[in-house]
Amino acid sequence: MTHHYQQLSPHVIIMHAEHETDRPILAAIAGERRTLLMDAGNSPAHAELFRRELEWRGVRMPEILALTHWHWDHTFGMEAWNLPVVAHEETGRVLSSLQELDWSDSCLTNLVSDGIISEDSAADIRKEYGSRRDIRINQPDILFRDRIEFDLGGVVCELVHVGGDHSADSCILHVREDQVLFLGDALGPSVYGGPRKYTSAAFLKLLSTAYGYNARWYVESHGIPMSGEEFRSDLAGWEKIARAVEVFGHDRERVVGEMKAFLQSDELPKDLLQGIDYFMAAVEPL
DSSP, X not given: OOOOEEEXXXXXXXXXXXXXXXXXXXXXXXXXXXXXXXXXXXXXXXXXXXXXXXXXXXXXXXXXEEOSOOOHHHHTTHHHHOOOEEEEHHHHHHHHHHTXXXXXXXXXXXXXXXXXXXXXXXXXXXXXXXXXXXXXXXXXXXXESSEEEEEOSSOEEEEEEOOOSSOTXXXXXXXXXXXXXXXXXXXXXXXXXXXXXXXXXXXXXXXXXXXXXXXXXXXXXXXXXXXXXXXXXXXXXXXXHHHHHHHXXXXXXHHHHHHHHHHXXXXXXXXXXXXXXXXXXXXXXX
């Protein structure tokens, strides 16, 4: 597996996402006085790769870790960093509920049947950790409710709770001077506890929040960094679906018709058809 790293902006270095075992983007924001780490990684092995890269680049090691949400792929590397952890209060609550688990096969099966994680997550945990799963979950040290700011010296980071379908505790991280907005997985559909779904109103609210930053870089945790223009273009179809669902609700044919007119095409791409299904799944029954 090749590992890709990038100096995204003057203060920001990222480790790109790897999809084989669902490793999200990790970021180090290096100020004059402090370095902040965004997300812990999905395992100590994942964390160690990024640590080595930062050492090799001569970057000051992180002194504080900020979590975007509780999901395993963003938090299970915590132990390897041994840093003070900042997280939303709901992130702390969920991580606390997972602390005593042994992560055996039967434990994973129970978590899936209880809707706490998905089959995909269980499979990725098995792949990332193998059969011996010594997974230790630490409690965050600093919990916040709405937003919290970090002055790292010459660069300020703001961690803001935004919620959404993917996870109620989802937060975004804005690196002010570099105009970089880390979205975590906030714009993803719900993945645990039922079918994948998007609530149109929640999605549009998040999109409006993201666009409001007018960032130079938009970074989703399992994607590749995009310029503001690329990000808006990439999400235009999804925004159109959400707006159509707001108007037509259950009427899937009308929504499909709107999308065909929008794209001036007789066929919709597979990802947008799937997107329509996600939005439809969240429409309240009549």
